[in-house]
Amino acid sequence: MALYARGSDRVTRPLPPTARGRRSRQALLDAAREVFARDGFADARITDIADAAGAAHGSFYRYFDSKEEIFVALLRDLIDELRPVWSESADELTDPYERLLRANRVYLETYRANQPIMIVWEQVATLNEHVEQLRRESNDKFAERIERAIVRWQSDGTADPAIEPKTAASALTGMLSNFAYRWSVREPDFDLDTAAEQLSLLWANALGLRVPANHAPAPNR
Amino acid sequence: MALYARGSDRVTRPLPPTARGRRSRQALLDAAREVFARDGFADARITDIADAAGAAHGSFYRYFDSKEEIFVALLRDLIDELRPVWSESADELTDPYERLLRANRVYLETYRANQPIMIVWEQVATLNEHVEQLRRESNDKFAERIERAIVRWQSDGTADPAIEPKTAASALTGMLSNFAYRWSVREPDFDLDTAAEQLSLLWANALGLRVPANHAPAPNR
Amino acid sequence: MALYARGSDRVTRPLPPTARGRRSRQALLDAAREVFARDGFADARITDIADAAGAAHGSFYRYFDSKEEIFVALLRDLIDELRPVWSESADELTDPYERLLRANRVYLETYRANQPIMIVWEQVATLNEHVEQLRRESNDKFAERIERAIVRWQSDGTADPAIEPKTAASALTGMLSNFAYRWSVREPDFDLDTAAEQLSLLWANALGLRVPANHAPAPNR
Amino acid sequence: MALYARGSDRVTRPLPPTARGRRSRQALLDAAREVFARDGFADARITDIADAAGAAHGSFYRYFDSKEEIFVALLRDLIDELRPVWSESADELTDPYERLLRANRVYLETYRANQPIMIVWEQVATLNEHVEQLRRESNDKFAERIERAIVRWQSDGTADPAIEPKTAASALTGMLSNFAYRWSVREPDFDLDTAAEQLSLLWANALGLRVPANHAPAPNR
DNA sequence: TATGAATGAGACTTCATTCAT
DNA sequence: AATGAATGAAGTCTCATTCAT
Numbered sequence: 001m002a003l004y005a006r007g008s009d010r011v012t013r014p015l016p017p018t019a020r021g022r023r024s025r026q027a028l029l030d031a032a033r034e035v036f037a038r039d040g041f042a043d044a045r046i047t048d049i050a051d052a053a054g055a056a057h058g059s060f061y062r063y064f065d066s067k068e069e070i071f072v073a074l075l076r077d078l079i080d081e082l083r084p085v086w087s088e089s090a091d092e093l094t095d096p097y098e099r100l101l102r103a104n105r106v107y108l109e110t111y112r113a114n115q116p117i118m119i120v121w122e123q124v125a126t127l128n129e130h131v132e133q134l135r136r137e138s139n140d141k142f143a144e145r146i147e148r149a150i151v152r153w154q155s156d157g158t159a160d161p162a163i164e165p166k167t168a169a170s171a172l173t174g175m176l177s178n179f180a181y182r183w184s185v186r187e188p189d190f191d192l193d194t195a196a197e198q199l200s201l202l203w204a205n206a207l208g209l210r211v212p213a214n215h216a217p218a219p220n221r
Numbered sequence: 222m223a224l225y226a227r228g229s230d231r232v233t234r235p236l237p238p239t240a241r242g243r244r245s246r247q248a249l250l251d252a253a254r255e256v257f258a259r260d261g262f263a264d265a266r267i268t269d270i271a272d273a274a275g276a277a278h279g280s281f282y283r284y285f286d287s288k289e290e291i292f293v294a295l296l297r298d299l300i301d302e303l304r305p306v307w308s309e310s311a312d313e314l315t316d317p318y319e320r321l322l323r324a325n326r327v328y329l330e331t332y333r334a335n336q337p338i339m340i341v342w343e344q345v346a347t348l349n350e351h352v353e354q355l356r357r358e359s360n361d362k363f364a365e366r367i368e369r370a371i372v373r374w375q376s377d378g379t380a381d382p383a384i385e386p387k388t389a390a391s392a393l394t395g396m397l398s399n400f401a402y403r404w405s406v407r408e409p410d411f412d413l414d415t416a417a418e419q420l421s422l423l424w425a426n427a428l429g430l431r432v433p434a435n436h437a438p439a440p441n442r
Numbered sequence: 443m444a445l446y447a448r449g450s451d452r453v454t455r456p457l458p459p460t461a462r463g464r465r466s467r468q469a470l471l472d473a474a475r476e477v478f479a480r481d482g483f484a485d486a487r488i489t490d491i492a493d494a495a496g497a498a499h500g501s502f503y504r505y506f507d508s509k510e511e512i513f514v515a516l517l518r519d520l521i522d523e524l525r526p527v528w529s530e531s532a533d534e535l536t537d538p539y540e541r542l543l544r545a546n547r548v549y550l551e552t553y554r555a556n557q558p559i560m561i562v563w564e565q566v567a568t569l570n571e572h573v574e575q576l577r578r579e580s581n582d583k584f585a586e587r588i589e590r591a592i593v594r595w596q597s598d599g600t601a602d603p604a605i606e607p608k609t610a611a612s613a614l615t616g617m618l619s620n621f622a623y624r625w626s627v628r629e630p631d632f633d634l635d636t637a638a639e640q641l642s643l644l645w646a647n648a649l650g651l652r653v654p655a656n657h658a659p660a661p662n663r
Numbered sequence: 664m665a666l667y668a669r670g671s672d673r674v675t676r677p678l679p680p681t682a683r684g685r686r687s688r689q690a691l692l693d694a695a696r697e698v699f700a701r702d703g704f705a706d707a708r709i710t711d712i713a714d715a716a717g718a719a720h721g722s723f724y725r726y727f728d729s730k731e732e733i734f735v736a737l738l739r740d741l742i743d744e745l746r747p748v749w750s751e752s753a754d755e756l757t758d759p760y761e762r763l764l765r766a767n768r769v770y771l772e773t774y775r776a777n778q779p780i781m782i783v784w785e786q787v788a789t790l791n792e793h794v795e796q797l798r799r800e801s802n803d804k805f806a807e808r809i810e811r812a813i814v815r816w817q818s819d820g821t822a823d824p825a826i827e828p829k830t831a832a833s834a835l836t837g838m839l840s841n842f843a844y845r846w847s848v849r850e851p852d853f854d855l856d857t858a859a860e861q862l863s864l865l866w867a868n869a870l871g872l873r874v875p876a877n878h879a880p881a882p883n884r
Numbered sequence: 885t886a887t888g889a890a891t892g893a894g895a896c897t898t899c900a901t902t903c904a905t
Numbered sequence: 906a907a908t909g910a911a912t913g914a915a916g917t918c919t920c921a922t923t924c925a926t
Contacts, residue, residue, distance in 0.1 A: 021885070042263060042348060046921065056887040061922070119347070126344035127263060132406070160426060167419045174403055175396030182360075182395055185353070198388045205381060206427040241905085242910065266895070277912045282897070463906070484705060484790060488900065498908040503901070561789070568786035569705060574848075602868060609861045616845055617838035624802075624837055627795070640830045647823060648869040683926085684889060708916070719891045724918065 016063070025063045027053040029077070032070050037116035041071065041124045068128060075134050078117060085110055086142040096153055096209045101200040104176060107142075108192055108199075111180040115188065122181060139177065143169040150207060160208030172203055237284070246284045248274040250298070253291045258337030262292065262345045289349060296355050299338060306331055307362035317374055317430045322421040325397060328363075329413050329420075332401040336409060343402055360398070364390040371428060381429030393424055458505070467505045469495040471519070474512045479558035483513065483566045510570060517576050520559060527552055528583040538595055538651045543642040546618060549584075550634055550641075553622040557630065564623060581619070585611040592649060602650030614645055679726070688726045690716040692740070695733045700779030704734065704787045731791060738797050741780060748773055749804035759816055759872045764863040767839060770805075771855055771862075774843040778851060785844055802840065806832040813870060823871030835866055 016022050031052035035044045046067060050060045064070040085107050111118055125135040147169035153159035176199060183190045204211050237243050252273035256265045267288055271281045285291040306328050332339055346356040368390035374380035397420060404411045425432045458464050473494035477486045488509060492502045506512040527549050553560055567577040589611035595601035618641060625632045646653050679685050694715035698707045709730055713723045727733040748770050774781055788798040810832035816822035839862060846853045867874045 016885090018885080024885080040348065045919090058888065058923085059886055062885070066921080123344075123347035126340070126347065127261065136407075160422075162422060162432075163426075164415075164419050167416065168423060170403065171396050171400050171420060171423055174399035175392050178395035178399040179392050182391065186357075194385075195388065198385050199392060201381075201383060202389060202392055202427040205384075205429055206423040208426055211383075237910085239905090239909065245910075267897095268895080279898080279913065280911055282899095283910070287896090458906090460906080466906080482790065487898090500902085500909065501907055504906070508900080565786075565789040568782070568789065569703065578849075602864075604864060604874075605868075606857075606861050609858065610865060612845065613838050613842050613862060613865055616841035617834050620837035620841040621834050624833065628799075636827075637830065640827050641834060643823075643825060644831060644834055644869040647826075647871055648865040650868055653825075679889085681888065681926090687889075709918090710916075721892065721919075722890055724920095725889070729917090 021063075024053075024055060024059065028055060028060060028063055028070065029074055031055075032074055033117055036071065036074070036120050041067070041120055041127065068130065071124060072130060072134065074117075075121065075131065078114065078121070079134065079138055081114070082110055082138060086138070086145050095212065096149075096158055097200065097204050097211050099149070100203050100209070101196060103146075104200050104203070105192070105196045107176055108180055108196055111177075111184065112188075112192065115184050119181065119184060139173060143173045146173055153207065153209065158209060163207060168207065172206065175199070175202070242283075245274070245276060245280065249276060249281060249284055249291065250295055253295055254338055257292065257295070257341050262288070262341055262348070289351065292345060293351060293355065295338070296342060296352065299335065299342070300355065300359055302335070303331055303359060307359070307366050316433065317370075317379055318421065318425050318432050320370070321424050321430070322417060324367075325421050325424070326413070326417045328397055329401055329417055332398075332405065333409075333413065336405050340402065340405060360394060364394045367394055374428065374430065379430060384428060389428065393427065396420070396423070463504075466495075466497060466501065470497060470502060470505055470512065471516055474516055475559060478513065478516070478562050483509070483562055483569070510572065513566060514572060514576070516559075517563065517573065520556065520563070521576065521580055523556070524552055524580060528580070528587055537654065538591075538600055539642065539646050539653050541591070542645050542651070543638060545588075546642050546645070547634070547638045549618055550622055550638055553619075553626065554630075554634065557626050561623065561626060581615060585615045588615055595649065595651065600651060605649060610649065614648065617641070617644070684726075687716070687718060687722065691718060691723060691726055691733065692737055695737055696780055699734065699737070699783050704730070704783055704790070731793065734787060735793060735797065737780070738784060738794065741777065741784070742797065742801055744777070745773055745801060749801070749808050758875065759812075759821055760863065760867050760874050762812070763866050763872070764859060766809075767863050767866070768855070768859045770839055771843055771859055774840075774847065775851075775855065778847050782844065782847060802836060806836045809836055816870065816872065821872060826870060831870065835869065838862070838865070 016025055028049060032044075032049045035049050035052055038044075039048070044067065046060050047057055049070070050057045060070075064073065085103075121131070121135060125132040143166075147165045150159055150163065150165040150168060154161050154163070154165070179195070179199060183195065201211060203209075237246055249270060253265075253270045256269050256273055260266075260269070265288065267281055268278060270288075270291070271278050274280075281291075285294065306324075342352070342356060346353040364387075368386045371380055371384065371386040371389055375382050375384070375386070400416070400420060404416065422432060424430075458467055470491060474486075474491045477491050477494055480486075481490070486509065488502050489499055491512070492499050502512075506515065527545075563573070563577060567574040589607045592601055592605065592607040592610060596603050596605070596607070621637070621641060625637065643653060645651075679688055691712060695707075695712045698712050698715055702708075702711070707730065709723055710720060712730075712733070713720050723733075727736065748766075784794070784798060788795040810828045813822055813826060813828040813831060817824050817826070817828070842858070842862060846858065864874060866872075
């Protein structure tokens with residue numbers, strides 16, 4: 001298949017030299033996002049993508065070698081848009097719960113904003129090694145950020161020392177993404193605020209963090 | 222949703238009347254499980270299934286109309302094998318944590334025992350409405366069991382009353398299944414005991430349950 | 443294919459020796475008529491015929507070798523039912539027009555009573571040599587009867603001597619059958635009396651026969 | 664029914680944009696006419712059509728979706744060729760019989776010139792709704808022309824007023840087409856002149872038109 | 885660069901017919 | 906005589922990819 005350079009850099013073909021070429025390439029990418037979102041990966045046909053881009057069938061192959069390749073290129077863009085999710089936020093909220101809540105909100109918001117393509121990403125990850133790896137890296141970045149936070153909180157004495165940070169980070173971020181997926185599929189209009197609070201509560205509890213009184217929802221029932 | 226008749230009769234077509242026919246059908250099912258596990262759904266060819274069953278090409282169609290249909294029939298069998306996961310266990314462990322731990326272990330064990338086909342199920346669920354529904358039903362049964370338990374524990378005063386049981390049950394069972402999936406894909410030989418304990422700890426904490434001292438792992442690091 | 447003995451006798455397999463066998467055979471024939479009428483020849487499947495007869499798939503082949511064979515057997519029965527159409531009627535109506543009218547009525551009635559299978563016969567005749575021959579024979583018998591009548595009428599001085607009897611008989615019986623077909627397909631409930639009278643009028647005129655005043659419809663418009 | 668755009672554009676898919684494409688499409692149409700004429704509709708295989716056109720298997724599907732579709736496209740061309748049959752002729756022959764004779768001759772000539780494909784058309788019409796409709800439209804145009812003529816002749820006092828024009832037109836054109844079909848199948852080399860005269864005589868008589876003495880064949884026998 | 889035509893491997897299905905019980 | 910399972914040839918259709926213009 002495609003060959004990878006070390007680390008996270010992939011061999012990518014250079015962008016087209018002419019402006020016209022770059023426009024065509026971008027049109028294909030835009031069209032692809034639309035078509036994948038609508039039809040899923042398996043059912044998307046290259047013809048449809050070319051049609052949607054207003055390009056001839058054969059033009060596709062000037063820019064991309066295969067359906068997989070354009071999908072990966074698409075994901076690169078998407079991953080950039082997801083950066084806020086896993087990048088250490090610059091702001092310095094001191095309260096751990098507040099930070100969790102913010103992170104979870106951002107995650108859910110981003111997921112929802114990109115729902116259809118996120119779902120397809122999920123699908124393709126199960127079918128394609130390369131895409132799986134991209135997802136894993138993206139997941140991992142988020143998980144590593146959480147893992148580092150857990151370690152910090154444990155050394156602060158803020159978090160339950162019995163927790164194994166790596167496992168917990170993986171499990172909790174998994175909980176989040178799985179939740180986002182399930183609810184997107186079932187009830188695309190779920191109430192984001194409530195969901196973010198409940199999930200944050202579960203996280204905080206799970207890690208043994210203290211939840212500020214003003215955030216503890218009214219007792220149930 | 223789907224209603225089952227008693228015993229081995231399922232809705233959909235009746236089993237073949239002769240023993241020979243039933244043997245053939247079963248051979249196809251066994252072959253299908255093998256082929257799906259090996260090739261995934263999309264790459265599995267009906268020809269391969271027939272071949273693996275030692276049957277002629279066209280014989281497949283005497284018993285199943287399509288790849289999807291045999292896959293669903295296969296899942297029906299699998300779901301029966303998963304019953305212990307979501308059926309209320311008869312035993313009367315009184316300690317909530319103990320019960321969580323047991324449930325999580327059973328889940329992980331079952332998942333691992335059926336790893337390849339579980340992974341394919343996960344994949345197909347994203348591609349196919351009918352299969353997605355089967356998965357959802359299976360998930361829901363487990364989640365409902367957990368939800369009932371949370372409600373009980375909240376009324377006991379054992380669990381955090383701020384937790385919304387339905388959301389929590391969905392999130393926590395999702396965490397479990399996502400974890401099982403991720404680890405199966407990455408490290409099929411992960412240590413099941415440790416994983417079960419860590420996950421149970423997270424669950425217990427998340428719900429506000431007390432963890433018996435003998436189960437709290439040694440402090441980290 | 444099947445071998446024919448001389449003349450109109452065909453080699454036919456003997457009827458089954460046991461009563462049960464004969465019943466099965468007949469059930470298949472009845473079922474075939476129904477299925478052919480419903481689905482046409484090309485779309486009728488042997489399975490369907492067997493099913494409709496309440497017989498097992500394989501039983502069909504004990505009695506018939508192929509779809510064609512059962513169709514021909516079916517036509518044999520049908521042709522018997524059509525005998526009144528082409529057999530010289532015993533009664534001695536003296537008036538030529540009266541005899542035409544009667545013949546045409548009988549034809550249309552018979553056609554209509556057997557519409558669906560007649561239409562299929564028409565279809566199969568275009569596809570299958572053997573069936574075409576049966577139809578031709580059936581047509582020819584009718585045409586020959588008409589031809590003989592024309593000759594008689596011409597020697598009587600009742601019919602236009604310029605008419606070539608063979609061509610006319612073929613053309614006019616063709617007109618009749620084509621009319622029956624067209625109207626069956628378009629307006630299965632066409633008014634038979636009116637049609638018979640108009641057609642007879644055309645025949646009589648064409649042949650130069652005198653139409654009795656009481657049969658001449660009121661002038662048009 | 665179906666509306667045609669001007670010139671060679673038909674409803675349904677637009678013609679290929681490039682000359683090469685149009686050549687390929689036409690090659691397939693030509694090949695199809697040949698294959699259908701040789702094998703009939705049911706036995707014609709798409710593969711054979713592609714082969715006969717010197718095209719690859721899959722190329723067929725760039726231009727036509729199915730065997731039926733190409734057959735219909737073929738008929739559209741054929742119907743254009745049949746136009747002289749049903750279009751009111753410009754010439755002003757005053758004698759009704761002369762006009763009948765000319766119309767019948769044109770019909771028989773055209774039928775004979777396109778014999779093989781006409782026969783297949785006849786066959787397919789019995790199998791396929793769409794084709795049946797095309798045939799009906801074509802028939803109807805001819806019948807309507809005759810119907811108008813009958814009405815005219817009746818108001819002239821030239822034709823038998825007892826005739827119902829619509830029925831007669833349908834019956835007589837049916838006679839013609841049936842005759843053409845029967846004789847094409849049986850004796851492809853029938854004598855066209857004689858047939859045309861006999862048929863015209865029958866028509867003229869049937870309608871009560873006077874036949875010019877020079878056209879009345881010598882008395883029979 | 886762009887276009888759209890051409891290719892052909894590959895999978896799916898159907899169903900008449902044969903066979904074992 | 907009857908049953909229903911098994912067979913496999915035959916044909917359809919799709920679509921990623923290559924090519925000629």
